[in-house]
Each structure stands twice: as C-alpha cells, then as structure tokens.
Amino acid sequence: MFQHISEFYSWFSKRTANNQYDVQQIPLENMGGWGISYDSGNITHVSGKFFSVMGVDVTTDHRATERWQQPIIVQPEIGILGILVKVVAGTVYCLMQAKMEPGNINLLQLSPTVQATRSNYTRVHKGDSVPYLEHFITPRPDQAVFDTLQSEQGSWFLRKRNRNMIVLATSEVTVLDNFCWLSFDQISTLMAVPNLLNMDSRTVLSGIPFLFSDVYGDRLKLSKSSGLPHTSLHSIEYLLSWFTDMKARFSLARELIPLRTVSSWSLTDGAIVREDGRHFSVIGVDVRASNREVGQWSQPMLKPSQRGVIAFIGRYINETFHILVHARTEAGTNDIVEMAPTVGCIPSNYDGMASEDRPLYLDVVREAKVDSILVDVVHSEEGGRFYHAENRYLVIDAGEDFELEAPLDYCWMTVDQLTSFVRYGNYVNVGARCLLSCLIEESASLAPKLVK
Amino acid sequence: MFQHISEFYSWFSKRTANNQYDVQQIPLENMGGWGISYDSGNITHVSGKFFSVMGVDVTTDHRATERWQQPIIVQPEIGILGILVKVVAGTVYCLMQAKMEPGNINLLQLSPTVQATRSNYTRVHKGDSVPYLEHFITPRPDQAVFDTLQSEQGSWFLRKRNRNMIVLATSEVTVLDNFCWLSFDQISTLMAVPNLLNMDSRTVLSGIPFLFSDVYGDRLKLSKSSGLPHTSLHSIEYLLSWFTDMKARFSLARELIPLRTVSSWSLTDGAIVREDGRHFSVIGVDVRASNREVGQWSQPMLKPSQRGVIAFIGRYINETFHILVHARTEAGTNDIVEMAPTVGCIPSNYDGMASEDRPLYLDVVREAKVDSILVDVVHSEEGGRFYHAENRYLVIDAGEDFELEAPLDYCWMTVDQLTSFVRYGNYVNVGARCLLSCLIEESASLAPKLVK
Numbered sequence: 081m082f083q084h085i086s087e088f089y090s091w092f093s094k095r096t097a098n099n100q101y102d103v104q105q106i107p108l109e110n111m112g113g114w115g116i117s118y119d120s121g122n123i124t125h126v127s128g129k130f131f132s133v134m135g136v137d138v139t140t141d142h143r144a145t146e147r148w149q150q151p152i153i154v155q156p157e158i159g160i161l162g163i164l165v166k167v168v169a170g171t172v173y174c175l176m177q178a179k180m181e182p183g184n185i186n187l188l189q190l191s192p193t194v195q196a197t198r199s200n201y202t203r204v205h206k207g208d209s210v211p212y213l214e215h216f217i218t219p220r221p222d223q224a225v226f227d228t229l230q231s232e233q234g235s236w237f238l239r240k241r242n243r244n245m246i247v248l249a250t251s252e253v254t255v256l257d258n259f260c261w262l263s264f265d266q267i268s269t270l271m272a273v274p275n276l277l278n279m280d281s282r283t284v285l286s287g288i289p290f291l292f293s294d295v296y297g298d299r300l301k302l303s304k305s306s307g308l309p310h311t312s313l314h315s316i317e318y319l320l321s322w323f324t325d326m327k328a329r330f331s332l333a334r335e336l337i338p339l340r341t342v343s344s345w346s347l348t349d350g351a352i353v354r355e356d357g358r359h360f361s362v363i364g365v366d367v368r369a370s371n372r373e374v375g376q377w378s379q380p381m382l383k384p385s386q387r388g389v390i391a392f393i394g395r396y397i398n399e400t401f402h403i404l405v406h407a408r409t410e411a412g413t414n415d416i417v418e419m420a421p422t423v424g425c426i427p428s429n430y431d432g433m434a435s436e437d438r439p440l441y442l443d444v445v446r447e448a449k450v451d452s453i454l455v456d457v458v459h460s461e462e463g464g465r466f467y468h469a470e471n472r473y474l475v476i477d478a479g480e481d482f483e484l485e486a487p488l489d490y491c492w493m494t495v496d497q498l499t500s501f502v503r504y505g506n507y508v509n510v511g512a513r514c515l516l517s518c519l520i521e522e523s524a525s526l527a528p529k530l531v532k
Numbered sequence: 533m534f535q536h537i538s539e540f541y542s543w544f545s546k547r548t549a550n551n552q553y554d555v556q557q558i559p560l561e562n563m564g565g566w567g568i569s570y571d572s573g574n575i576t577h578v579s580g581k582f583f584s585v586m587g588v589d590v591t592t593d594h595r596a597t598e599r600w601q602q603p604i605i606v607q608p609e610i611g612i613l614g615i616l617v618k619v620v621a622g623t624v625y626c627l628m629q630a631k632m633e634p635g636n637i638n639l640l641q642l643s644p645t646v647q648a649t650r651s652n653y654t655r656v657h658k659g660d661s662v663p664y665l666e667h668f669i670t671p672r673p674d675q676a677v678f679d680t681l682q683s684e685q686g687s688w689f690l691r692k693r694n695r696n697m698i699v700l701a702t703s704e705v706t707v708l709d710n711f712c713w714l715s716f717d718q719i720s721t722l723m724a725v726p727n728l729l730n731m732d733s734r735t736v737l738s739g740i741p742f743l744f745s746d747v748y749g750d751r752l753k754l755s756k757s758s759g760l761p762h763t764s765l766h767s768i769e770y771l772l773s774w775f776t777d778m779k780a781r782f783s784l785a786r787e788l789i790p791l792r793t794v795s796s797w798s799l800t801d802g803a804i805v806r807e808d809g810r811h812f813s814v815i816g817v818d819v820r821a822s823n824r825e826v827g828q829w830s831q832p833m834l835k836p837s838q839r840g841v842i843a844f845i846g847r848y849i850n851e852t853f854h855i856l857v858h859a860r861t862e863a864g865t866n867d868i869v870e871m872a873p874t875v876g877c878i879p880s881n882y883d884g885m886a887s888e889d890r891p892l893y894l895d896v897v898r899e900a901k902v903d904s905i906l907v908d909v910v911h912s913e914e915g916g917r918f919y920h921a922e923n924r925y926l927v928i929d930a931g932e933d934f935e936l937e938a939p940l941d942y943c944w945m946t947v948d949q950l951t952s953f954v955r956y957g958n959y960v961n962v963g964a965r966c967l968l969s970c971l972i973e974e975s976a977s978l979a980p981k982l983v984k
Binding site: 158160198218223224225226227228229243245317318320321324325327328488503504505 | 610612650670675676677678679680681695697769770772773776777779780940955956957
C-alpha cells in the first residue's frame, strides 16, 4: 500500500520501464493468425476464437439516419472484469494491475485485478494463466458485493457485455508483480489523470457506491447545502416508466451482413475505411511485448477518426444537482435504448454542418465556460479492441437558466438515481458509467465549492 | 363499487348472461383470415399482423434435453397490460374488465382495464377503439406508478414481452359497461377463486406492492412473529450475483425454422401435434361473440396436453418464510434464465418415468400434505393465445427439515426479495409473478395461522 500517491507514481514508472512494447500498424492482410474471408470479407481468427469484425445493417426510428451499414465487432462471450477489494481500518483498497494493451495511449494503464474471457473461467482444468481468477469464479471463498452484466460501446460492439464484479477478499492476498493495492480515495484522485485508469477499471468502479453506500454513496448526493434533504425532480417510479416508454416507443432492427458488402466502406491500403473518413476505421496492428503470455501477436482494431466527447449537462433543481440523461439507441445496443450521457459523439464528424444538423446539446457543451465545468478529463476506451480511442469526459453545470424542457428521450435525474440503476445491468451505458466513476471524486471535492 | 363481494358475483353473472359466445375447434386449414404457408408451413394472418406460429430449434446446456425443435408463437410487438387505480379513503381500487377470450375456461374472466397492442397505442389517429387507453399512452394526465416490460410463457412464446402498467387516476373516471371498481382487498379474495382473474391481471397485480409498499408490501413479510425483524438468508447483492452467474454460466441458442420441418411434430387431422401427444398442440378455433369489436373470427391457439403445476416450495429460515427460486431456461426465454417457481411442468408428461427422470422437486410438491399448503388455486393462462391452459398454482411450506442445500441453479430468497426484482423487468418469470400475486392475499390471511 502506498502512503502517498507519489509512491504510486514511482512504482508505476518502474513498471513502464520494466516492460518493453512495440506496436506498429500493419495492413489487415498481413496479420498473422487472422484472416479475411474470401466470400464475406469478415475478419476472424484462425481458431474461431476471440472476436470477429463483420458488417451490420441497422434500421431504427430513433436516430437521425433511418438506416445504415457499418463494420461491427462481434464477440458473444461474456468476459469477467473483476476488482478484488479489502477493507483495512475502515478504508477500502482495490487490487489494481499495471497492464499493457496495444491500443492504449501510453500503452500501460491501470486495469482491474482480472480481465478474463469465458474460456478462461469455465475451463475444467485449473491451469489458470490468469492470476487471482479463483476469487471470481464459483465456488469462491469470497463474497461478490457487486456482480452484474454490463454493456460496452454500442457503436462498435454488437450486443457485447461483460460481467462487472467487485469481490471482497476475506483472507490474505499475495500481491504479485505488476499489481498494487490502491485506496479508493487514491483511485478517485487518479481518476482525474488522463489515460491512466482504463475503461474496464472505470466501468467496474461505478459499482463501488453499492459496496459501502454509507461512505461512498453519500458523495453522489450533490446538494448545495449538505444539511438539506436530497430532493429529486422525479421519483424512481417515474424514471422506470420513462425508460419503459422509450423501449416500447422506438424500434431497432439489426442484420449481420458480409463485411465486404457494407455500403460506403471499403478495404483500402490495408485498412477498412469509410469513404468520407468519418467515424472510425478498422486497422491491423503488430504487437511485441515482454509482459504478456504471448510475446508477439497481430490483431485487428477499431481506430476512431478523432477524439470524442462524452458529456453530462446538469443543473441544480430543488437545490440538488440533476443531470440530463439520454435514452440512446446505437447500432449494437442490447435492448433498443440505454441511459446515456447527454452528448456522446465525435465533434469533428459535424464540422461545417448547420447547427440543426449537429447532435443535440453538443453546442451547449462546446460553449461551456470554465467555471461551469465539474469534470474534464481525457480517458481512453478499451485498449484491447480500440486503437487510441480517446474521449473527453465532461460534466457541465449549465446553470439554473438552462431550460428544464427537453425532448421526450431525455430525462432529468440526480446522480444517485442514475447510480441506483447500475447494479441491475443493461440500464446505464458505458459512457454514463465512466462519467459516474469520475463524479464520485468530483462530488467530494467540488460540491462545497458550489454552495453559493 | 361493491360494498360486499356478493354484489360483485351478481354483477359478474349478469355480464356472463348478457354476452353470448360460442367457441368451436376447427381444422387449421379452415381458419378464415389465416393461412398455412405452402413453403414453410408457418401459420400467419393474411394481414401479416397479430402473431405467427413458427418452428424453433433450441440448443442449451441448461435443460435435460440438449437440443430440440418445437412450434412457438412469434409476436415481437410490445402490448400494454394496464390497470387504472384510484385511492378513496386510503383504500386502493382497481378498474377491472369482464372480458371474453376464446381460450378462457368459463370464457368470461376479469382482465386489466386495458389490453392493447402496439398498433393500438402508437396510431396517429386517435380513433381509439380501446376504452381508457388514453390513461396509458403519453402524454398522459396521470402518473404511472408501475411500468415495466415483463416476459410471458417462455415455453410457448419466443421472447414475448408486454408492458405491465399501473396508473393512478387523478380525475373522475366514468365506468363503462363491463367495467367495475374492485378494492385491492376484494381482488385478493377473488384471487383464490379458480379461473376468474386472468393471467394479464395476475401479472400486473404483482406490481401492486410498489404502489403502496407501506400497506401491501408488509403483507409479503411472512414472519412467524410479526414483531421480529425480517431476516433473509441472503443479501440482495448475493441474489444479484447468483443470477448474474447463471447468465454467464449457461447458454441458450435459438434459430427460427420452418414449422413444417419441426421434428417429432406434424399437421394431423387439422392440428399440429407431437407424435407422443406430450406438451401441447396447435389448434384452430372459430369464435362467435356478441361482445367484441368483431362479431366472428378464427385463430390458431396453443392447447396444452394436460393441466400443469406451478409451485413454490418454501420453508422458514431465521423465522422468515423463504422460497426456493429456480433460474430457469425455456425455449423462448429472453436472456438465458429468469427467476421461476421451484416447479413448473405438466406432470402427466412424466407418468411412468423413474423418479430421477422427473423434474426436480415435483415429487415433493405431489406428496405435500394438506397442512403444508399455503396456496392452492387453479388459474388459466392468457385466453387469447392458449386454449384451456390450466395450471394449479401451489405454495408449499415444506417444513424446517427440508434441506437447504440445492443445485446451483436454485436459490433461497424471501417473498419480498423476489418481489423487489419485479419492477426491473425480465427478472421474474410469469409463473413466479402470478404466484406472488396469490401470495399477497395469503400473506395477510395465512401468516397468523403459521405462528407455532
């Protein structure tokens, strides 16, 4: 355990120095172990395992475009993202791992204790190559205090979900190389450091409030005067009814199609790119690492065209901070809509467009003044599938002049109301969960500043 | 409103006398408006609306049979099942409808205020033929106090779900012919009457505890001495983790196939039957009614081979009644498993089989003694799709000698823990929800008897 956060930085920089990596972009056709099907153009591993890149045809009445085609990652297996925690003298500590992923900015980031695929954790032979996995698979000695299936990026994954777990260790845990205990307060501080806590960590950590709601749950109650009762605009019944209405009202139909036939996309110069260069491309990478089970491998990755913005717009209502949640439909969304940030897009996709053609509320975020910014940090998405996929995570206090009226697929709720949906799975999308993780820290440090 | 329940019976018998119906089984080939596709053998309406009967090929590692084929009803539209309620002097009243459905035992049963299809409630023109629908579609004047998507019979429907709603009326409501206000206590009493409250009513009523949890929620806390704190064996976190583990552990794959090619089933004498006569058949019916928008129609229906049993086995643990919940996989289950009764089957399917080949715990239910039976009532399933589909609903107190150890896909929980999952949708299956509705009454009347 680190007495001071500077000790962590020192440890982490040693990890970086000790592990040598080299990641090079290569043509998709040259990836060892992966093939492009002659018939379909789909990209699959020779073993049939891991994941595939296919095409999808999407029809919905809940996007600006009624029908489109795009490449998408298909990975039906449910993996485990698990953090082992312990409590010492009333403080929660998380066992975190310094882990390299080829798509990571800085290559090395902090990941959960375990990232495991289903083949890892259901295998009969207990020759586990994944350290600490025994704490996360039944029968296990410890208690899972948070354990739910959560979706991942719906624009890039078809119905992907992983099992997010927080397990309370009940016996002594040996700390292996590349692992360290960090107190939850230290993690909260590190959450403000760009590209350090990886996406897998951030999504699991959004479950922390359920672990010790008396300590950490209270941080989510952003009210102007801490003595006041916490008052939400809507009841939980209202929010559930709104969300049900969205699922009943809108439709989303998907059909897998051969990647080769996806319109407006083509295999050009070793990558699959969109004619207009927007959204993302599919590239190949070659990885050489000293620190992984396999010393060298190739794989396809999705590379976004530019940095994205994932933002909640909020304001005080009844002296309590509320955020404007969007019921959002994406190509790969599991069940029509999920609760999402107010804005989630790559702004440069809309450069030069008229205001009415840009995503709703994007301009409000772009024009936000320094004093209104509660959270502002750049994090990157899962480095095992996405190459340098950076998003700027923002929470804006738009002020009490910001109009309460919003389109029917937006709804105001408090931060702890949104948090309460996280434990049930498939309610809150990955962008919103990551923002909630950022807010746990901000709630503690910024709420007092906001008392007028 | 009825001062005494006898006034209701008088009203209901007049409704029965005033409405003349005739339902006859006819060959599937003779149904007007419905056709059997020459290529696939699938049964569809000429308009393409309503529903279809198709074939499904099922593969799973969570049933006694690893792979099978069967006919299944496909109806992707989300309908509304809604009950309008009002509160007078602290008592909750529900607006119920005396409604004929061709598959009903006794033809006339009590249904929710509204049963509407998506085409009803999304139509632009407000020429509503469904009374009271305006209370259930946005923008609505009243508050939805319960509103969630719930699954229906997974053995017969592919991923079917309906929107279950309870709406609190805020202004005067005119009571139309065939409608009546019943207090929730009166409904609880009528729940013990065989084949009176239809399935749609029972599933919506399982949401009542959320409406007035201070009044009705307490009924679900079956404890031996009412003064004692209510103690559950497991925490909600444990139950959520168990349920997540079931979804991650088991698999369920389905593929729609032509009805004509379903193995072990064939079109014989105007019905689709299984060679061994087990499970169900698909029949045609001709309906003549005085009381429906359409005076005459034909339709296909599913007809179970025999009466089924849907039962919770329970016992007291820590002085609190617990039930043994099964994580169950059926052909049409939306997401691998749902929380289901301990036993759900047609017992005659297993006549003559060895004990180890019969469904787990079926023998415990069959051998239960009179004194151990908390609930015992015959209800029928949705009469618009199922013909005389009766189930005997049972809750058994198996006694404190009944072993706590159970297979990993069974879990003990209290009645109010199971109830707490109902509002999130797709957690609790239709059989378990109907048993919960029965238990609201039984909890009030039987709990005192159980104090030893």
